[in-house]
Amino acid sequence: MATSSRSVIGDLSRRGFIKSTAAAAGGLVVACYLPGCSKPEQVAKHSGPPKMVKANAWLQIGTDGSITMFCDKSEMGQGVYTALPTLLAEELGVEPTTIKVEFAPPGNEYVNKLLGAQATGGSTSVREAWDKIRMAGAEARTRLIAAAAKEWGAPPQSCTVADGYVLFTSRRASFGELAEAAAAMPAPQNVQVKGHNEFKYVGKVLPRLDTPSKVDGSAQYGIDMRLPGMLYAALAQPPELGASVKSFNADKAKTMPGVREVLQTSSGVAVVADTWWQAKTARDALDIQWAPGAAAKLTNASIYAGLKTASSGKGLDVRKEGDVDAGWKENTRRVEATYELPLLAHATLEPQNCTVEFRDDGCHVYAPTQVQQMSQSAAMKASGLPAEKVFVHTTFLGGGFGRRLDVDFVPAAVECAKAMNKPVKLLWTREDDTTHDKYRPPARNTLSGAFDGNGKLNTVKIHLVAPSITSRWAPGAVPQGTPDPFAVEAAHNFPYDVPNLHIDYLQHEVGLEVGYWRSVSHALNCFTVESFMDELAAEAQMDPVEFRRSLLGKQPRWLSVLDAAAHKANWGQPPAGRYQGVALMSGYDTYLAQVAEISLDGDKLKVHRIVCAIDCGQMVNPGIVQAQAEGGIIFGLTAALFSEINVVNGKVQETNFDKYRLLRINEAPSIEIHLLNSDEKPGGMGEPTVALVAPAVCNAIYAATKKRLRKLPIAKQGFTI
Known part of the structure; x- marks a missing residue:
C-alpha cells in the first residue's frame, strides 16, 4: 500500500516515468512510461488531441481547464470507465465527473504488463492501472504546482490543488491557466502519490461515469455505429466447424431488394445490402456448397x-x-x-460486429474489442495497409467475457468495406455467434x-x-x-x-x-x-x-x-x-x-x-x-x-x-x-x-x-x- 512519503512505486523510475509534450500542444499532456515500452523522449514528438501520445495511459489538460483521460482498457460493464478516472482524479484533486474519457488506440505502449499484450481481460484492469494511473495524476499535479510556485515565487511544498486550481494563501490559478507553463517545466525529481489516509474518492461508492450515456441512449456500442452512406453485411459461415466454401450460387440473392453485392470473404460468403435485414434475408437465400474440414466427424x-x-x-x-x-x-x-x-459459449448479449470505413488517410475500424492491436493486425491483413494507416476505434462492449479477445469478426467487415468502397457494418446473428464461438x-x-x-x-x-x-x-x-x-x-x-x-x-x-x-x-x-x-x-x-x-x-x-x-x-x-x-x-x-x-x-x-x-x-x-x-x-x-x-x-x-x-x-x-x-x-x-x-x-x-x-x-x- 502506498503512503504519502513514498517516492518509488515498484521498480518504476520517477525521472523516467513521465515526460510532457511540447508546449505547442496548447496544454499539458502527461504520459505514463513503463520500461520495455516506447521511450519517454518520443512523447515530445506528438501534440494535442485528437492525436495520441505513445504512452501506456495519459491525460491532457487543456488551456480551458478540460481534463481528458485516454483509457487503455475496454469498457464492457466492469467499470473501468469510472474506476481508472477515479485514480486520476484522486491525484489531481478534482471530481471524477470533471474528467472526459476517451479510449486509447492500438500501440505497444498500451500493453497490459500483467498479460503481455494490449488486452482487457484477466481481471487486470484496476490491478494493472493502480500504480501507473496514480503516477500520471501525481506527475501532472507536481508540474502544475511547480509552474504556479515559479510564477508566484512561492515554495512548492506550500501549494495545494483543489477542484482544478493550484492554491497558495489567497492566490489561485486554474489548471488551464497553468497548463502551458507546466508543460515546459522539467521532469520533477520527487513525485509523491497519495496514501490511503489521504484518499477522497478512492474507496468511496461513486456514481458510474458511463451510466448517463447508457440511460439516455447516447453511449456508442459497436452495434450502434452509424456512418453516412453506410451499407450492411450479413455473413454466411460454415454450418460445420472448420469447413470452407467450395462453391456458391448467388443468383437468387442478387435479385432480392436492397442487395448491392455478394462477396466471398476469408470466413464465408457475405451479402451487402442497404439494410441489415435485407442482407440477412438474401444471405439465407444463398446456395453454398461447403468443403468439410478436420472437425467434420467431431462429436x-x-x-x-x-x-x-x-x-x-x-x-x-x-x-x-x-x-x-x-x-x-x-x-x-x-x-x-x-x-x-x-x-461453453460466451453468449454475449451484443453479438459480434464490426464497422469499417476507408478514408483518404486509411482504414477506420469501429469495434467492440478487448484487443486493439490484434484488431488492428487483423484489419491490416485484410486491407493490405500498414499499421499507420489502420485506425481502431473502440466502442463500448455489450459483454465481453473473453469472447472479444478474439478478432474473427473483423476481417470480413474490412473485406466488404474495401470491395464496396463504402462504410460497411457487419453484424453476426445470435445463431452465428453461438455456433461459431471460441x-x-x-x-x-x-x-x-x-x-x-x-x-x-x-x-x-x-x-x-x-x-x-x-x-x-x-x-x-x-x-x-x-x-x-x-x-x-x-x-x-x-x-x-x-x-x-x-x-x-x-x-x-x-x-x-x-x-x-x-x-x-x-x-x-x-x-x-x-x-x-x-x-x-x-x-x-x-x-x-x-x-x-x-x-x-x-x-x-x-x-x-x-x-x-x-x-x-x-x-x-x-x-x-x-x-x-x-x-x-x-x-x-x-x-x-x-x-x-x-x-x-x-x-x-x-x-x-x-x-x-x-x-x-x-x-x-x-x-x-x-x-x-x-x-x-x-x-x-x-x-x-x-x-x-x-x-x-x-x-x-x-x-x-x-x-x-x-x-x-x-x-x-x-x-x-x-x-x-x-x-x-x-x-x-x-x-x-x-x-x-x-x-x-x-x-x-x-x-x-x-x-x-x-x-x-x-x-x-x-x-x-
Missing part, C-alpha cells in the same frame, strides 16, 4: 473419449511438495474422484487424497487434463515443456496444508479452437478442487467448513473470507428444508468464499441464497465491486445449472437462447456480498465470483441428497430447475 462423445484416454498419461509438473508416491503407498484410507466440465475448454480432472493413521489429510494428487487456450492465442507465452498458466488456475495455488502434494497438467487438444471464458480455468479447477475438498471432508467425517479451517492455519486471508461467509450465511443452521454448500478460492489477487443455500422438492432444485465474502484488497469503488460480484454469481449460476455446447458431426447444436438459455429473473437467488476492508493492493473483480458458484451449489446438493455431482450442467444430472 461430444469423441471429445470426452479423447480426454478420458489422455488422462491416463502423465502431465507437466505444476507443483510438487513432499513425497506423494510414498504418502500414497503408506496410507490406504483413500478418496479418488474424476470431474468432467463441458464446452468455446470454453472441456476438461477431465482426476483427484486423489489419502489420510494417515491419525485421520489427517496426508496426500493430495491433482491431475488436470484440458486443451490449452494460450497455446493458440499467444503461443510464445507457453514455452515448450511448461504448462499453460491459464490452464492451472485455482489449482496451482492449492491453499490447504498437506505434507505431500502433486499437481500436474496434461494438455490435450480436442479438435476445435477454445477461448478464454470469464474466469478461464478458475471455473474448471475450482469446481474440481472444492468439490473434492467436500468429498474429503465427508471421508474425514467433518463439517465441510471446519475441515477446510483445519487446513488453513497458514493462510490468513483464505481463512478470513471463509469465516466471514460462514458467519454471514449462518452456516450449519439453514432454514428448515434448506441445505448449504461452501466453496473457497483465490484468483486474480482476490480471496473469496461462497455459501449456497438450496432446497429440493423431489428432483426440482431451487437456489435460494448465495452469500459471498470477498477480500479484494483496496477497492477503488465498492459499488462497482459489489455489482461485479453479483453479476459474476448470476453468470456462474447460469453456467452451473444449464450451459453446455454439444457438437454432432462438427455442427454445434445450440443456436439461440431457447437452446442455450440464461438464468431467468424468477430463478435468481438472493445474493449477499460482504466486502472485507483491506489496504493490500487491489485484486481483480470482473471474474472470480463466477468460479465458486458451481461447487458451492453442488456441495449443497450433496448435503441434501448424499449424491455427488461430478459433471455439469446440473440440469442434465437428474434435476429440474
Whole structure:
C-alpha cells in the first residue's frame, strides 16, 4: 500500500516515468512510461488531441481547464470507465465527473504488463492501472504546482490543488491557466502519490461515469455505429466447424431488394445490402456448397473419449511438495474422484460486429474489442495497409467475457468495406455467434487424497487434463515443456496444508479452437478442487467448513473470507428444508468464499441464497465491486445449472437462447456480498465470483441428497430447475 512519503512505486523510475509534450500542444499532456515500452523522449514528438501520445495511459489538460483521460482498457460493464478516472482524479484533486474519457488506440505502449499484450481481460484492469494511473495524476499535479510556485515565487511544498486550481494563501490559478507553463517545466525529481489516509474518492461508492450515456441512449456500442452512406453485411459461415466454401450460387440473392453485392470473404460468403435485414434475408437465400474440414466427424462423445484416454498419461509438473508416491503407498484410507466440465459459449448479449470505413488517410475500424492491436493486425491483413494507416476505434462492449479477445469478426467487415468502397457494418446473428464461438475448454480432472493413521489429510494428487487456450492465442507465452498458466488456475495455488502434494497438467487438444471464458480455468479447477475438498471432508467425517479451517492455519486471508461467509450465511443452521454448500478460492489477487443455500422438492432444485465474502484488497469503488460480484454469481449460476455446447458431426447444436438459455429473473437467488476492508493492493473483480458458484451449489446438493455431482450442467444430472 502506498503512503504519502513514498517516492518509488515498484521498480518504476520517477525521472523516467513521465515526460510532457511540447508546449505547442496548447496544454499539458502527461504520459505514463513503463520500461520495455516506447521511450519517454518520443512523447515530445506528438501534440494535442485528437492525436495520441505513445504512452501506456495519459491525460491532457487543456488551456480551458478540460481534463481528458485516454483509457487503455475496454469498457464492457466492469467499470473501468469510472474506476481508472477515479485514480486520476484522486491525484489531481478534482471530481471524477470533471474528467472526459476517451479510449486509447492500438500501440505497444498500451500493453497490459500483467498479460503481455494490449488486452482487457484477466481481471487486470484496476490491478494493472493502480500504480501507473496514480503516477500520471501525481506527475501532472507536481508540474502544475511547480509552474504556479515559479510564477508566484512561492515554495512548492506550500501549494495545494483543489477542484482544478493550484492554491497558495489567497492566490489561485486554474489548471488551464497553468497548463502551458507546466508543460515546459522539467521532469520533477520527487513525485509523491497519495496514501490511503489521504484518499477522497478512492474507496468511496461513486456514481458510474458511463451510466448517463447508457440511460439516455447516447453511449456508442459497436452495434450502434452509424456512418453516412453506410451499407450492411450479413455473413454466411460454415454450418460445420472448420469447413470452407467450395462453391456458391448467388443468383437468387442478387435479385432480392436492397442487395448491392455478394462477396466471398476469408470466413464465408457475405451479402451487402442497404439494410441489415435485407442482407440477412438474401444471405439465407444463398446456395453454398461447403468443403468439410478436420472437425467434420467431431462429436461430444469423441471429445470426452479423447480426454478420458489422455488422462491416463502423465502431465507437466505444476507443483510438487513432499513425497506423494510414498504418502500414497503408506496410507490406504483413500478418496479418488474424476470431474468432467463441458464446452461453453460466451453468449454475449451484443453479438459480434464490426464497422469499417476507408478514408483518404486509411482504414477506420469501429469495434467492440478487448484487443486493439490484434484488431488492428487483423484489419491490416485484410486491407493490405500498414499499421499507420489502420485506425481502431473502440466502442463500448455489450459483454465481453473473453469472447472479444478474439478478432474473427473483423476481417470480413474490412473485406466488404474495401470491395464496396463504402462504410460497411457487419453484424453476426445470435445463431452465428453461438455456433461459431471460441468455446470454453472441456476438461477431465482426476483427484486423489489419502489420510494417515491419525485421520489427517496426508496426500493430495491433482491431475488436470484440458486443451490449452494460450497455446493458440499467444503461443510464445507457453514455452515448450511448461504448462499453460491459464490452464492451472485455482489449482496451482492449492491453499490447504498437506505434507505431500502433486499437481500436474496434461494438455490435450480436442479438435476445435477454445477461448478464454470469464474466469478461464478458475471455473474448471475450482469446481474440481472444492468439490473434492467436500468429498474429503465427508471421508474425514467433518463439517465441510471446519475441515477446510483445519487446513488453513497458514493462510490468513483464505481463512478470513471463509469465516466471514460462514458467519454471514449462518452456516450449519439453514432454514428448515434448506441445505448449504461452501466453496473457497483465490484468483486474480482476490480471496473469496461462497455459501449456497438450496432446497429440493423431489428432483426440482431451487437456489435460494448465495452469500459471498470477498477480500479484494483496496477497492477503488465498492459499488462497482459489489455489482461485479453479483453479476459474476448470476453468470456462474447460469453456467452451473444449464450451459453446455454439444457438437454432432462438427455442427454445434445450440443456436439461440431457447437452446442455450440464461438464468431467468424468477430463478435468481438472493445474493449477499460482504466486502472485507483491506489496504493490500487491489485484486481483480470482473471474474472470480463466477468460479465458486458451481461447487458451492453442488456441495449443497450433496448435503441434501448424499449424491455427488461430478459433471455439469446440473440440469442434465437428474434435476429440474
